[in-house]
Amino acid sequence: MTTSKSIIAKTLKIIAIIFTILLCIIIVLLLTQKPKDLEILNVDVSAIKDGIYVGNADNGLVKAAVSVEISNGMILNISILEHDNLLGKPAEKIIDSIVEQQSLDVDAITSATYSSDTIRKAVENALRQGE
Secondary structure, eight states: OHHHHHHHHHHHHHHHHHHHHHHHHHHHHHHHOOOOOOOOOOOOGGGSOSEEEEEEEEOSSOEEEEEEEEETTEEEEEEEEEEEOSSOGGGGGHHHHHHHHTSSOOOOOTTOHHHHHHHHHHHHHHHHTTO
16 A cells, blocks of 8 residues: 555656646746837828728737727727737727827837737728728
């Protein structure tokens, strides 16, 4: 009996060590992953044709899809259709600033820069469809 208990204990220790090593590898991979730098160019909203445009953006860690409604050269509404984020949910407030200022040249939401930039890039991509 002592032998089977000893074998079980050794097996559990090996499993625990393997699990710990795998967990450490996953943590290191997540911490070392860097998002892509997104270049966001402002768009002359007054030159965009009336309509509803959908745009997507992906920086490697964060993805976003938006719908942008344009009427009479103004952004009327932006809806977030998808936002796969890490901790960047607060960045979704950036659409209010974009609509208010009628520009992509708005400040990122503090502590949600990657998500803010990804959402702004998705809006830019949507607007480019109406040029």
